[in-house]
Amino acid sequence: MAEAEPTADDQSLLVWTVASVNAALLVAVGVGLLYAAGGLGDRLAGLGTSVGVLAYGYLWGVTWWTNRRWLDALEPGLLSTDTTAVAVSVGALRWGAVAGVLVFAPAFVAVAVLVGGNAGLGALPFLALGAGIGALVAAGVGAIVGGILGLLDVVFVRASRAWLPPTEHPPRAGSETDTP
Amino acid sequence: MALLPPGPTHLAVRWLHVLAMATLVGGALLCWGLLRRRAADPLPVLRTYEWLFWGAAGLAVLTGVGNLGAIAPAIPRPATSWGLAFSVKLVGVIGLLVGSTVRTMGVLDLPPDSNALPQTVLDRLRIGYAATALWLLGILVLAEVIAHG
Numbered sequence: 001m002a003e004a005e006p007t008a009d010d011q012s013l014l015v016w017t018v019a020s021v022n023a024a025l026l027v028a029v030g031v032g033l034l035y036a037a038g039g040l041g042d043r044l045a046g047l048g049t050s051v052g053v054l055a056y057g058y059l060w061g062v063t064w065w066t067n068r069r070w071l072d073a074l075e076p077g078l079l080s081t082d083t084t085a086v087a088v089s090v091g092a093l094r095w096g097a098v099a100g101v102l103v104f105a106p107a108f109v110a111v112a113v114l115v116g117g118n119a120g121l122g123a124l125p126f127l128a129l130g131a132g133i134g135a136l137v138a139a140g141v142g143a144i145v146g147g148i149l150g151l152l153d154v155v156f157v158r159a160s161r162a163w164l165p166p167t168e169h170p171p172r173a174g175s176e177t178d179t180p
Numbered sequence: 181m182a183l184l185p186p187g188p189t190h191l192a193v194r195w196l197h198v199l200a201m202a203t204l205v206g207g208a209l210l211c212w213g214l215l216r217r218r219a220a221d222p223l224p225v226l227r228t229y230e231w232l233f234w235g236a237a238g239l240a241v242l243t244g245v246g247n248l249g250a251i252a253p254a255i256p257r258p259a260t261s262w263g264l265a266f267s268v269k270l271v272g273v274i275g276l277l278v279g280s281t282v283r284t285m286g287v288l289d290l291p292p293d294s295n296a297l298p299q300t301v302l303d304r305l306r307i308g309y310a311a312t313a314l315w316l317l318g319i320l321v322l323a324e325v326i327a328h329g
Contacts, residue, residue, distance in 0.1 A: 010288055013231060017284045020234035021277050024241040028277065031245060032270050035263075041253035049189045049249045056242040079289050156278070160286035163308070164301050167291055 006077055014078060015071050019064035022149050026063075027056060062102045066146075070095040078153060085154045089147055096146010097139040104138030190250040197243035201320065203236040208313035215306035221294040223287075226305070230284045237277065244273070262326060269322040276315055283308050 006014070034040040044052070070091045076082050108131060115123050207229040214222045248255060256262040286308070290297065 006288075007292075009227075013227065013284070014288055016231065017234050017281060017288075020238045021281045024238055024277050025274065027241055027245060028270060028274050031248070032267075032274075035255075035266070035270070036258060038257070040248070041255035044245070044249040044252035044255070047249065049193060049246050052246060052249055053193075053242060056245070060238060079285065153281075156281045157285050157289075159282045160289060163282060164286040164289065164304055165298070167297060167301060 006079065011071065011077075015064065015068045018071065018078075018153060019060065019067040022063045022067065023056070023060040025149075026059065026145070058106065059103060062099050066095040066099040066102070069098075070150075079157060085151065088150045088154050092150020092153075093143045093147045096149070097143040099146060100138040100140070100142015101135050103142070104134055108134055190246070193243045193246035193250070196239055197247060200236040200240040200243065201316070201323075203232055204240065205313060205316045205320070207232055207236075208309050208316060212306055212309040212313060215302055215309065218302075222302075222305075223290065223292070223294045223297075226287050226309075230287055233280060233284070237280065241273065265322050265325045269319060269326065272315070272319045272322065276312075276319065279315070280312060283312065 031040060034043055047055070071078055074083065074087065074091050078088065112127050112131075115127060211222070211226050211229050214225055219225075256266075258264070258267060287305070290301070
């Protein structure tokens with residue numbers, strides 16, 4: 001099957017799709033686990049609707065930015081048959097770690113403001129230690145989650161090819177291809 | 181912890197949830213209808229729907245959690261009939277997200293010219309959008325059960 005170079009619009013839609021499904025899956029699975037454990041009601045009541053909306057919007061923004069960086073750097077592209085699961089995983093682990101730290105950061109800042117406001121400068125060493133350990137743990141968790149989501153993306157691509165039979169791709173106007 | 185008054189916020193969340201679901205269901209039915217009628221060039225509409233789908237799906241998950249927040253902390257336990265309907269709906273939502281990712285990636289992998297698509301591909305796309313609409317309608321039924329018992 002001849003592969004067409006993805007257009008900028010295709011790449012933007014791919015990033016939008018992967019980012020949106022990542023954010024939605026993380027929240028849906030998180031809600032399911034909390035509900036099964038019996039802690040969902042108290043957590044939601046403590047969070048409040050407006051803060052919850054802001055938190056989801058921030059998570060969506062983080063997944064969009066990290067996935068854009070990851071997918072733009074992935075050669076020859078997530079949808080290409082030449083892209084290996086290993087190449088996908090390496091980038092997904094790296095950008096998953098970045099996403100983990102970015103998700104941890106505002107939560108830590110909120111805690112730091114509360115603790116710092118009450119304890120003053122004396123809390124600074126404790127907060128610095130917490131920031132270092134917290135960032136490391138967040139990067140590790142983010143890398144694991146990112147790696148899992150990256151492998152899931154490979155499964156999704158393969159499933160889409162099994163669903164829609166291969167089609168000859170004529171070269172898109174204005175794009176360069178390896179095939180004559 | 182609330183930045184805005186809860187009453188208007190919950191109303192806005194519910195309104196956005198309905199808007200998102202209407203976009204998801206209506207768009208899937210539109211794409212199915214175009215493919216069923218063998219419209220001349222359906223791909224631009226399908227791609228536009230995929231853009232809208234992921235915005236609306238994200239919004240639906242966000243506002244769905246917001247709707248739960250409106251009844252928190254008094255959310256019924258998983259062992260109740262409400263809990264069973266909610267659990268099935270949550271699994272349905274995860275299934276929708278997974279299945280739709282496969283659908284969008286399939287659409288992205290298509291050639292840009294609709295005329296180059298064989299009938300088999302068009303048939304499978306039509307079935308895919310019909311399945312999306314039916315799955316969403318199933319989720320809507322569960323949402324009614326959860327809201328009204």
